Amino acid sequence: MMQQPAEADALFDAARRRVKRRERLTPWLMMAPALAIIIVFFGLPTLYMARMSFNLHPDQRLYVPGFTLEHYLSLLTDPLFTGALWTTIKLAFVSSIFTVLIGYAFALLVWLQPAKWRFAFIALALCPLLISEISIIFGWWMFFPKNGLLSYALLSTGVIEDKISLMYTEFAAFVGLIYVTLPFCFFILLSIFDGIDKRMLEASADLGAAPFRTAWEVLLPLTRTGILVAFAQSFIWSMGTYATPSALGPDTLWTVGYMIQEQMLGKHNWPKAAAFSMVLAVGVAIVMMFIRSLMWKRTSFHA
Amino acid sequence: MAEAHTAPDAPALELDRIRRSFGNVLAVDDVSIDVAKGEFVTLLGPSGSGKTSTLRLIGGFEELESGAIKINGARIDHLPAYQRDTATIFQSGALFPHKTVAENIAYGLRMRGIPKAEMPARIKRSLEMVRLGGYEERYPSQLSGGQKQRVALARSMVVQPTILLFDEPLSALDLSLRLQLRSEIRRLHDEIGFSAIYVTHDQGEAMAMSSRVAVMNKGRIEQIDRPDRIFHAPANEFVHTFIGESCCLPIRLADGKAADLAGAPLALRLREDQADGDWRLYLRPARLKLGAQAVQTENRLAARIHFIEFLGDFHRYHLKAGALEFFADQPGDLGHSIGTEIDVGWQSADMRLYR
Amino acid sequence: MLEDAQRETIPPVARRRPDALLLRALALAFMVFIVLYIAIPIMITLTMSFNDASMIRFPILHWSLKWYRDFLGSPQWVDALGNSLIIAIGTMTISTVAGVLAAWVFERYKFPGRSALYLAIMMPLFMPGVVLGLGVAIAFGGLNIGGFAVYGSRGLVMLAHSLWAMPLVFMLMEATFRIIDHRIVEASYDLGGRPLRTFFEIVLPSVSTGIISSALFAFVISLNEFVMALFLTDRDTQTLPVLMWLSLRSAGTPRLAVAAVILASAVFASLVLILLWYIRQLRKTSR
Numbered sequence: 001m002m003q004q005p006a007e008a009d010a011l012f013d014a015a016r017r018r019v020k021r022r023e024r025l026t027p028w029l030m031m032a033p034a035l036a037i038i039i040v041f042f043g044l045p046t047l048y049m050a051r052m053s054f055n056l057h058p059d060q061r062l063y064v065p066g067f068t069l070e071h072y073l074s075l076l077t078d079p080l081f082t083g084a085l086w087t088t089i090k091l092a093f094v095s096s097i098f099t100v101l102i103g104y105a106f107a108l109l110v111w112l113q114p115a116k117w118r119f120a121f122i123a124l125a126l127c128p129l130l131i132s133e134i135s136i137i138f139g140w141w142m143f144f145p146k147n148g149l150l151s152y153a154l155l156s157t158g159v160i161e162d163k164i165s166l167m168y169t170e171f172a173a174f175v176g177l178i179y180v181t182l183p184f185c186f187f188i189l190l191s192i193f194d195g196i197d198k199r200m201l202e203a204s205a206d207l208g209a210a211p212f213r214t215a216w217e218v219l220l221p222l223t224r225t226g227i228l229v230a231f232a233q234s235f236i237w238s239m240g241t242y243a244t245p246s247a248l249g250p251d252t253l254w255t256v257g258y259m260i261q262e263q264m265l266g267k268h269n270w271p272k273a274a275a276f277s278m279v280l281a282v283g284v285a286i287v288m289m290f291i292r293s294l295m296w297k298r299t300s301f302h303a
Numbered sequence: 304m305a306e307a308h309t310a311p312d313a314p315a316l317e318l319d320r321i322r323r324s325f326g327n328v329l330a331v332d333d334v335s336i337d338v339a340k341g342e343f344v345t346l347l348g349p350s351g352s353g354k355t356s357t358l359r360l361i362g363g364f365e366e367l368e369s370g371a372i373k374i375n376g377a378r379i380d381h382l383p384a385y386q387r388d389t390a391t392i393f394q395s396g397a398l399f400p401h402k403t404v405a406e407n408i409a410y411g412l413r414m415r416g417i418p419k420a421e422m423p424a425r426i427k428r429s430l431e432m433v434r435l436g437g438y439e440e441r442y443p444s445q446l447s448g449g450q451k452q453r454v455a456l457a458r459s460m461v462v463q464p465t466i467l468l469f470d471e472p473l474s475a476l477d478l479s480l481r482l483q484l485r486s487e488i489r490r491l492h493d494e495i496g497f498s499a500i501y502v503t504h505d506q507g508e509a510m511a512m513s514s515r516v517a518v519m520n521k522g523r524i525e526q527i528d529r530p531d532r533i534f535h536a537p538a539n540e541f542v543h544t545f546i547g548e549s550c551c552l553p554i555r556l557a558d559g560k561a562a563d564l565a566g567a568p569l570a571l572r573l574r575e576d577q578a579d580g581d582w583r584l585y586l587r588p589a590r591l592k593l594g595a596q597a598v599q600t601e602n603r604l605a606a607r608i609h610f611i612e613f614l615g616d617f618h619r620y621h622l623k624a625g626a627l628e629f630f631a632d633q634p635g636d637l638g639h640s641i642g643t644e645i646d647v648g649w650q651s652a653d654m655r656l657y658r
Numbered sequence: 659m660l661e662d663a664q665r666e667t668i669p670p671v672a673r674r675r676p677d678a679l680l681l682r683a684l685a686l687a688f689m690v691f692i693v694l695y696i697a698i699p700i701m702i703t704l705t706m707s708f709n710d711a712s713m714i715r716f717p718i719l720h721w722s723l724k725w726y727r728d729f730l731g732s733p734q735w736v737d738a739l740g741n742s743l744i745i746a747i748g749t750m751t752i753s754t755v756a757g758v759l760a761a762w763v764f765e766r767y768k769f770p771g772r773s774a775l776y777l778a779i780m781m782p783l784f785m786p787g788v789v790l791g792l793g794v795a796i797a798f799g800g801l802n803i804g805g806f807a808v809y810g811s812r813g814l815v816m817l818a819h820s821l822w823a824m825p826l827v828f829m830l831m832e833a834t835f836r837i838i839d840h841r842i843v844e845a846s847y848d849l850g851g852r853p854l855r856t857f858f859e860i861v862l863p864s865v866s867t868g869i870i871s872s873a874l875f876a877f878v879i880s881l882n883e884f885v886m887a888l889f890l891t892d893r894d895t896q897t898l899p900v901l902m903w904l905s906l907r908s909a910g911t912p913r914l915a916v917a918a919v920i921l922a923s924a925v926f927a928s929l930v931l932i933l934l935w936y937i938r939q940l941r942k943t944s945r
Contacts, residue, residue, distance in 0.1 A: 016381035023383065026853055027767035034760035034779055037752070037824055041817050042782045045793030052796055106692050109685055124696055130925050131700070132882035134899045134906070135918035139699020141910060142706055142714050149702055152716035179699070210677060240786020243885065247906065257788045264792055264889065274796060277789045288784045292777075364844055384847035385856075391848045397841035401863045410859075414850035462849060 046281065053275035063270045071275030081259060081276075088255040091245060092238040095177040099234040100227055102178065103185030108219070110186075111193035122190075129183045136179055137247045144172045144248070173249030180244060181234035188233060192226030225294055232291045236284050256280050313376025315340045315498035316361065316466045321370035321380075323360055330356040332522035333370070338466065341496040344527075345509040348519035349545070354502045357519070358468050361500065363387045374465050385414075390459035391468040394475060396451040398443040404430070404454050405439035411462035429461040430454075432491065449480045456488070460497065469501040473508065485511055506546055510534070518542045540657035543585050550629035552584040565626040572601045572651050582658045590653040591631035593620065593639060597648030606647045608639055622647060700922075706915035714910050725912040729920065735901065735913070739920065741812060742881055742897040748816035749823050749880035754873045756820070757827030762857060764828075765835040766843075783825035787885035794818045795889040810892035818886045823876035830875065834868030835861075867936060874932055878925050 056066035075081045110121045128136065143149050145167040154160045166172050196219070204214040242257030256276055264273035316338040323331040331353045338344050346354035359365045361372060363384030372380040379387050390411070398407050408426045417425070430436050433453040443451060452472055459467055469488075473481045489512045492499065503509055509516045510530045517527040518541070526538035537543040544551075554561050554569060556579045561571040564581075571584075592600055606624035613619075617632045620639065624647065631647060639645055710720035729735050760779060764772070782790060794814065801808040808814055838861065846856040862869065884899030891900055902917050 012378050012381065019381050019383065024769070027763040027769050030759045030763045031775075033752075033756035034824060034828065035775075037756055037817060037820050038778055038782065041794055042785075042790070042821055043778075045790075045797035048797045049793045102692070105688055109689060124693065127696055127700060130878055130882075130929070131922050132884065132899050132902075132918070134882075134884050134902045135703060135921060136699050138902065138906060138910065138914050138918055139703045141906065142702045142915075143698060145714075147713075147715040149698075149716050156717075179695070182696075236784055236786075240788060241885075242788060243903065257786060260788050260792060261885075261888075264795070270796060273792055277792045280786060281789045284784055284786060284789075285781070288781070362844075362848060364847075384844070385850050385852050389848070391845070393841050393845060395839075395841055397839070397845040399842055399845070399860055399864075410846070410851070411849035414852075414855070458849070 049274045049277055052271055053278050055271040055274075057269045057271045062268055068271075071272045072279070074272070075276065075279060080254075084254045084256055084259045085279075087253060088239055088257070091173070091177070091253070091255060092235050095174050095181065095238045096231050096234040098174065099178050099181045099185050099238075100231050103182055103189055103230060103234075104223075104227065106182075107186050107189035107193055108215075110190060111196075112198075125183050125186045128179055133180055133241075133243055137176060137244055140172065140176050140179070140248055141167070144169075144175075168248070168250045170249055170253065173245040173253055176244040176248045177238050177241070180241070181237050184237065185230040185234050188230040189223065189226050192223050196222055228294055229291055232287050232294075236287050239287075240280060240284060313373070314338055315342070315375065316500065317371075317373040317376075318357070318361070319371040319373070321357070321360055321372060322368045323356060323365055324368060325356075329522050331360060334519075334522070334524055335370075336500075336517055336524070336527060338498050338500060340498055342514045343492050343499045343501065343512060345501045345503060345513040345516045346519055347503060347506060347509040347516050347545075350504060351521075352519040353522035354504075354519045355470060356522075358391070358470055358500060358502045361387075361466075362389050362391050362468050388465040389468055390462055390464040391470055392452070392455050392459050392472045394471045396443075396448075396455040396472075398446075398451055398454055398458070400443050402442075403439065404435070404441050404443070404446070407443070407454060408458045408461050411458060415462060425461055429457040432460070433457045433487075448476050449484060452476065452484060456491075460491070460495070465498065467497050467499040469499060469503075471502055471504070474503070474505070481505075481508075488512060518545060520545070537655065540583065540585070540655075543655055543657070548588055548632075549585045550588055552586065552627050552629055554582050554584050556580060556582060563624075563626045567625045570603060571654075573656070577656065580658060582656045585655045585657065586629065586649055587653060588619070588630050588632040589617075590649055591629075592648045593631055593633060594645050597646040600648030601651045602654065603646055603648040606645060608641050608643045608645060610641055611637070611639075613637075703915045703918045706912050707919045709912045709915070712911060714912065725916045728913055729916045732913075735898070735917065737894075738896050738898040738901040739917075741891070741895055742899070742921070743924065745812050745815050745819065745887075745897060746877050746881040748812065749819040750873050750877040752816055753820040753824035753827050753876045754869065757824045757872065757876075758831050758862075758869060760824075761828050761831035761835055762861065764832055779828055780825050782821035783829070785821070787822075787883065788889075790818060790821050791886035791889035794886070810890070810895055812891075812895050815887055815890045815895065815897070816880070818890055819880040819883055820876075822883070823879045826879065827872040827876055830872040831865070831868060834865050834872075838864055867939065870932055870935065874928055877928060881921065881924060 052063065053071055054067045054069070055063040056068055057063055057071075075085055106121075106125070110118060110125075113121065144165065145151070146163045146165040148165070148167070150166065151160075151163045155163060200218055200222075201214055204218045240257055242255045242261060245253050245255055246258045257280065260273050260276045260280070263269045263276065314337040316336070318334055318336045320333045320335050321331055322329070322333055334353070334357055336344060346357060348354045356365060360367055360380075363379075363382065363386075367380045370380075371378055374388055399410065402410065405426050408429055409422050412422055412425060426439065427436065430438060433456050435450060435453050435457065438446070438450070438454070443454070446454065455472070473484055476484065485508055491497075492512070501508075501512060513530055515527060516530050516533050518525045518533060520541050526533060526542045528536075528538075533542065534546055537546060543549055553564050554571075555564060555566075556562075556573070556577055558579065559573070559577070561569045561573060563569060597603055604624040604627070606622040606627075609621040609623045609628070611618055611620055614632075617634045618637055619630050619632050621630045622628070622645075705718065706714065707725060708721050708723065709718050710722040710724055711718070763769075764776065794817075795809070798809050798814055842860055842864065843856060846860040847853075851860065882899060884897065884903050887897045887900045888903065891897060896904075898917055898921055902914055902921075905911075906914060
């Protein structure tokens, strides 16, 4: 039996609304686990940490609720913390520059290799990614000291006469730090190089340009964005890490990350740890936005 | 849900002024078609004419902006693709690569809750229908292009949808395979009597298979009719030029007399109510008579053979008559030579005027 | 190997020029340097794990498996390894499920707030472990649900590790989904496959390689992580990297080298398993 048109339309609209509602709900249901993790274990803790960073920290207590800016101000006034902030930035900056230099040369040479060598080098570059930072630290920890491999190797080849130790130096810290950040940088740059037509180099060489000049005038402009992204990436990483510099570097090499751990686990000063953490998080977020805007420009340029 | 509206005598599919745009482009513009049960309707048009978009709207892969789609009299345009009683045969076949032929065919049956016990028999029957009996355990990567399309056909037919949707299923195949599969689809339609909408840009396919052809252009249906009517009585200039081959002669009418654009008079027998002005006269080259055969015709022109092409089944004579240039296709052996002055004639019914 | 590369880029005239030769020598030297740089800590650790002495000292005079026996005989270290594996498997499961589903939504659906959500999901991947660890520790410190101490539990570490692992899976899977053939998805809908059914029966099997690879990354990240775990574990749930970190701070022994080797073996063993699976998969489809 056919219904009246108006009634049929009303029924149809109701059915349509039900279907629409279900269709709108499906993506949210499927995203629910991911969003739950982000909200409960990242969003809420960050808000909680932000609140914590203004709490008071009397002696013998973790914290008492209150409102003070002293933890943030101490980063600017207390020479110990100002030094840590400065050390962190300096360390991240210098190690990122070297990471990009080494990573660039590595990626460039792998890109120029015939395909049969490529896999071997990529596997090599994957190793530091797959090995725990703690194992890497320990590896260098056995390399640098007086009784370490370096000293033994130099001594037995007669380069030096007495045992030496490079352990607990800034050099050792940089060696460890660059080791950890290098693979990220390498893979970012290699993917950029892979997007370049190798014939462009031949064209430049055909025109009589010397290799260095080719690199400078052809490759560098093409890889500029990649360099910046790789730099920012390794900057973020080295800004947040503390294990490598504190284990391999000198006692004076205190980074913000180390301070956070020290305040939290050593001094049980939760508000101060939270304040430092917030500063670090905001710093990282700013660099991340910078990367995103670079990537965005890159993709919009290609589209 | 909407099943309450189902009417037993309703068409299999009704499109009621459906519309869809992408950005500024109106891809489907007020398209209305009824497909009766057992009817095979082809959407024919150049690329970008909206035929595939129309099919995707029916299948539920695009959302309607306005209008209504009914299957068996019940509206279904609010339903997602998986709740519509349609089945599409895609251009690429779109077989599931990780499933065997039998698993591919079983998929739709399983989704419809067909008992497991019934499946092997139904799969076997549908494979035999497309002449692929014994191919159950193969993977799609082990099939040729034509076999893939047969499996796709079996996979869609086995669920017995109210309407089958063909999305240029033969366009990726080579010519001989295309002809073979085309007649097989036709045979299956005659045997089973399914209702179908078939999208193609190939007129041969459209003509050979369809109950009716809808010629589409710029999102609209220009004409929908039987294939022979489309060919012999095109509704407008677009259909005339798109279907089959045609010659176009620009002419001018003044006081009911025809002349070419240079002013030379033409002896044409036109309907008397044609308005004065510039017109385009269309002729089918195969309907033109040459020389002695032209004596009996209603319209005649004196022309000169400009050059001749041999096209296998026929010769194409390129003709010049004053300022007019056109060509006539004649079957059989070469009957005339280049440079010959010759009469060209045609019946008034074979002539169309547009402006 | 370098000759080939040079020949590709430098025409015959230039190849004979002295600066081209210098360049070739530099390139070779650099490659030697980079291979040594990456290999040194790995080789030292591997060598040291077979040392017989109880001090880290070169040269190594006697070789033995003594420290492997020592590691396996110590309940504290074996438990830590167990914790690490349990947490890594948990993290892998959680973040693969959540990340794959979310990536599919971003590939297939339109919804409001898309780019903001993308940023929100990716953000933790860029955050230092110390920030994430501290946040979770402060927020969940001392939390008890029905007598179960959330803080210090393995579950909390899994979820904290998922803050890194899940965005990574999400990122990799988003790229993987972008290259799947959408016709087969439509074909499944067309035949009556509901979205979830389609997802599990049609979509997932065709991206299985991508899923397995991202699951491996999630596993590795969690297995190796120790900064978050340091904040979030207690003596009973300590992971192997945490125990290594703590004992490195007190005194380094060859036992640490053994621990490093075992940790890396777990990673490479799973890598080999996946390669085998992948080869089998290749054989199956190209049969």
